[in-house]
Amino acid sequence: MDTLKLGWVIYNGHLGGKKFLDFAEAIKRAANAHDIKISIIKNNALLAGIGTDHSILTQENERPDFVVFSDKDIPLAQQLEAMGLPLFNSSKSIAVCDNKILMYQALATAGITIPKTIIAPKIFPGTMPIQLETFEPAIAELGFPMIVKEAFGSFGEQVYLIQNREQLHKKIIEIGTEPFVLQEYIQTSHGRDIRINVVGGKIVASMIRFSKTDFRANVSQGGSMEPYTPTEKEADLAIAAAKAVGTDFAGVDLLFGEHDEPLVCEVNSNAHIRSIYECTGVDVSQSIISYIKEVLS
Ligand SMILES: Nc1ncnc2c1ncn2[C@@H]1O[C@H](COP(=O)(O)OP(=O)(O)O)[C@@H](O)[C@H]1O
Ligand SMILES: [Mg+2]
Structure with missing residues (x-):
């Protein structure tokens, strides 16, 4: 490719708050310093079709040379890649x-x-109560305190320090059918x-x-x-x-x-x-x- 002219930065249109736009704006400034134009675009301004006929529905009329994907909308990222656009990071790594x-x-x-990490078994919705005794081997392996961490989470909000069996049971019930791991606490x-x-x-x-x-x-x-x-x-x-x-x-x-x-x-x-x-x-x-x-x- 000759020189890069245009990049897209995709962010999530439903996340309010300045801190989510901050990254996109920093990328824009950095790119502009290299004479690269940047369009900052909400993920919900790009409707991904499936297949080649309706690959993407958008108001944008210029195809970018690259996309910085500052969102976790994996299907959208995959569709952009399927259209041949280079994504940073790739849909797979995100x-x-x-x-x-x-x-x-x-x-x-x-x-x-x-840290030593054990995956909690999958539970389908509507198949409660959770069989708490099945976690005994994990307790034997990790002991207390231990860390419980939801598979999906950030800012430390879905990471818990668990001191005993009672707290563990309470947390497992609270997490319900969301995927999580039990993990060695690195004291x-x-x-x-x-x-x-x-x-x-x-x-x-x-x-x-x-x-x-x-x-x-x-x-x-x-x-x-x-x-x-x-x-x-x-x-x-x-x-x-x-x-x-x-x-x-x-x-x-x-x-x-x-x-x-x-x-x-x-x-x-x-x-x-x-x-x-x-x-x-x-x-x-x-x-x-x-x-x-x-x-x-
Ligand atoms: N196994 C662990 N032992 C001790 N502290 C941990 C452990 N896992 C996470 N932490 C602490 O919790 C913080 C958040 O955990 P992390 O896995 O990075 O989740 P998040 O994606 O929410 O940032 C870490 O930055 C660290 O301070
Ligand atoms: Mg972290």
Whole structure:
């Protein structure tokens, strides 16, 4: 391809609040600095058909050279790819990261260190009550405290620290038919983790997050942040994790294990970049645009 002229940034039209548009606007600024035009488009302004006849229904009249997909509308992402548009990140990597069960499976398959994780068996709606005794082997394996984490969740909101059997049963009933995992609680990482932004297999920014009030270090849960230089081991692990789930760019969360041995907590394909900018002064969107230019040239 010759020079890139136009990119789309897709975001979710139903998510209110400025923080969801923030990423799109940062990408736009970074692209404009390279003379690339950007249209910021809501996912619900693009109606995806199935097949080749009605591939996409849109008011947009110019086909973009690339799409930065800042949403988790996987069928739309797949349809855009089926039309031959290069997506960053790919629909596949977004789908893997969106579902923490698929994400941990991909990481483990690539030999990446993660906390010991057990998948809760699928339950169909309307087939209650939940057979709580079937979780006994997981309790025997993980002990208490343990972490319960819903497959779909962000900002730490669907991650729970469980102290005993009674709390576990209550949480399992509350979660109902949503998919989740039971996970080893990494006590040495209580209230602290590392966020590393990886773009095109390289580390572009990194911070340490810590909380005095919560086991979760997410900034949305009241965590503070400081710039951080990862050790070689942490850097290699973050790069390998971003690769294992197929992301072009990602925010990788690492936990501190015994003797500060790093473990991967999660890979975010749709990480926000405002906090890392405020903490480190690094504008990750610039690296993303440079990377896209490099890949498509
Ligand atoms: N196994 C664990 N042991 C200890 N702390 C954890 C564990 N898993 C997650 N946490 C803490 O909870 C936070 C949120 O978990 P994470 O898996 O990143 O979910 P989210 O997608 O909601 O950010 C992490 O940043 C970390 O501070
Ligand atoms: Mg996280």
